[in-house]
Amino acid sequence: MRLENKVVLITGAAGEIGVAAVRLFVREGARVMMADMNGEQLAQAASEFASDSVACFTVDVTDEVQVRAMVDNTVEVFGRIDVFMANAGIEGKMGEIIESDLDNLMRVLDVNVKGVWLGLRYVIPVMKEQGGGSIVITSSGAGVKGAPGMVPYNTSKHAVIGMMRCAALECTKYNIRVNTVNPGPIETRMMESIAEGLVPGGSADYKTKLQSMTPMRRYGKADEVANLMLFLASDESSYCTGSVYMVDGGNAT
């Protein structure tokens, strides 16, 4: 098994990509701390797994006290953290800059950038103490290309690439690898919400258009993102750090 005896902490664990990742990781032998802001959805998502392979923690990743408690609790329950998936993120409201409010921008940056930073701030010392680990940050196709009407989300996903690169360089001496996984259009609630936000009432048309612009002419599945996350989380990628890994049907080409 590809994650035998590994402990994984994942935020945003109740979303479609989060659940797909947990499912794959558990199948590959990991024990997983599933963290999410929505406690009810989290409990629901966790109910399909055996209680000795997953535990849950309800967390607002923008709250330093809660993030610290999440990391402490993971170590308490499972004894260590080998893999940290900084996966929690929100899309916020779509719209051009001149029609947008500052609160929305700050909210998206809070969750998607500050939330990731806080996770790194408290997970890295644990991994350093253990002698190593792998951190995978969920960025996006929107982290490498611009898109009109998506400033907050797009900016946040660019930002975590910079954060990842710096963290990777800081952490090689601790034997901790840091990378991003960058999903293109995936069949998820968030993608649907982005489409609806960009083209109110016309999300189906938007999807058709985006598919036609994607070289593979289709959206990806959450499982396909989880496959890449597994590669980066596992020791198979032991020489990979500081890089951006696309899973996007060829979109970024």
Added chain:
Amino acid sequence: MSLEFTGKVVLITGAASGLGYACAEAFCKQGAWVAIADISRKVVDEAVARLSDLPGEVLGLVCNVAEADQVESMVAEVVRTWGRLDVAVNNAGISSPLNPVANTEESDFDRVMSVNLKGVWLCMRAELRQMEKQGSGSIVNMASALSLRVFAGGSFYVASKFAVAGLTRTAAVEYAESGIRINAVCPGNVATPLVVSTVSSEMLDQLANVHAMKRLGKPEEIANAVMWLASEQASFNTGTILPVDGGWSAQ
């Protein structure tokens, strides 16, 4: 790494040594049928003998990838033997003498480009003709960290590897709807047996120190990434330029 390749037909160029051999070994261990292509009969036979105890099957082929007719025969021989071509790893490549541009030789330029760029293009062309007939396939090209970063003195090696990335991405878009995925791996400096046995220890240190990890890569670390991209795990990946470079390109 446990990825299933039982009965999958894999062609690897430059497979008798270094990264190509590491890939061949990895695919064989997963039960693949692997065609080992390289420049001379002697090195091909030696590699085939070393791989013969592993679970997969092996077929040795002699091919100079810079020669169109040899490349055509190589792919034809794989298809004649096993009926199809599921995975192609275009790995054959050569290095160049290190000199600033003003001091480089046209003959070196031609030699490097003919193998590293034209060779990959010739292989892709022949492989894609077969994969199009099948309606499926996965190609992994061996690019380099020098497809993303430069190294002073290596002008046309760097140019050849930047070109491989461009070739990979263009073809990926062309064939994305045909069920054929085309990706590239970008290794940093790797401790292949040849490098370790021929390079001075000071030079090895220098090669290691370009990476944030301050060490050379291991051949199997590159093979892991090649296998992942080649496998069904990477079904939404095409045109991906995948670094395995110890953080070199992050700096």
